[in-house]
Amino acid sequence: xxxxxxAPTSQILAAGRRMTLRCxxxxxxxxxxxxxxxxxxxxxLIHYSNTAGTTGKGEVPDGYSVSRANTDDFPLTLASAVPxxxxxxxxxxxxxxxxPQHFGDGTRLSIL
Amino acid sequence: xxxxxxxxxxxxTEGAIVQINCTYQTSGFNGLxxxxxxxxxxxxxxxxxxxxxxxxxxxxxxxxxxxxxYSYLLLKELQMKDSASYLCAVxxxxxxxxxxxxxxxxxxx
Numbered sequence: 001x002x003x004x005x006x007a008p009t010s011q012i013l014a015a016g017r018r019m020t021l022r023c024x025x026x027x028x029x030x031x032x033x034x035x036x037x038x039x040x041x042x043x044x045l046i047h048y049s050n051t052a053g054t055t056g057k058g059e060v061p062d063g064y065s066v067s068r069a070n071t072d073d074f075p076l077t078l079a080s081a082v083p084x085x086x087x088x089x090x091x092x093x094x095x096x097x098x099x100p101q102h103f104g105d106g107t108r109l110s111i112l
Numbered sequence: 113x114x115x116x117x118x119x120x121x122x123x124x125t126e127g128a129i130v131q132i133n134c135t136y137q138t139s140g141f142n143g144l145x146x147x148x149x150x151x152x153x154x155x156x157x158x159x160x161x162x163x164x165x166x167x168x169x170x171x172x173x174x175x176x177x178x179x180x181x182y183s184y185l186l187l188k189e190l191q192m193k194d195s196a197s198y199l200c201a202v203x204x205x206x207x208x209x210x211x212x213x214x215x216x217x218x219x220x221x
Binding site: 040042043044045048090097098100103106 | 142143145156201203207209210212213214
């Protein structure tokens with residue numbers, strides 16, 4: 001079934017540890033995005049990529065990094081996790097920048 | 113700054129009609145999206161408006177007035193499965209989506 005796969009589904013992590021959230025899509029979409037969703041707040045864009053080989057910073061990029069080596073994969077790395085990064089992380093993709101975005105099932109991350 | 117406002121929570125009765133409003137102030141406008149998100153799940157795309165007027169898609173319709181910075185999502189013949197959060201998002205001049213916090217819709221029998 002075509003779509004976006006995120007891994008892991010959930011994770012508990014000690015503060016200071018490094019963590020990579022994985023995101024893979026098989027729809028050959030050009031654009032990919034990482035969001036975090038916190039209670040009472042709208043989705044906030046962390047990083048995005050309009051096409052393979054390019055990335056850009058969103059609203060809340062500090063403490064996170066991304067890479068886009070190919071069309072399908074868009075991993076998000078927390079270099080040194082802090083408790084304020086506890087959140088639900090969603091990866092999304094779209095055919096183009098102004099097209100509807102399709103979301104993965106999310107990763108629930110708790111930093112202790 | 114950029115801002116999307118929508119009610120935090122609404123309650124409606126099964127079989128009825130409900131209108132969820134969204135007002136926005138953004139730097140530029142390249143379209144407005146509505147998404148549905150069931151608890152613990154991913155958002156799913158419902159509708160897209162870029163021109164003024166009403167877009168109808170089955171039981172769901174979405175309206176846009178760009179001059180007023182206003183949109184609404186209209187849900188007809190409500191079903192229990194429509195209980196979810198409804199997210200309004202505006203695409204700004206940089207083609208980035210600015211999201212509202214969502215409206216939690218509770219359907220009562």
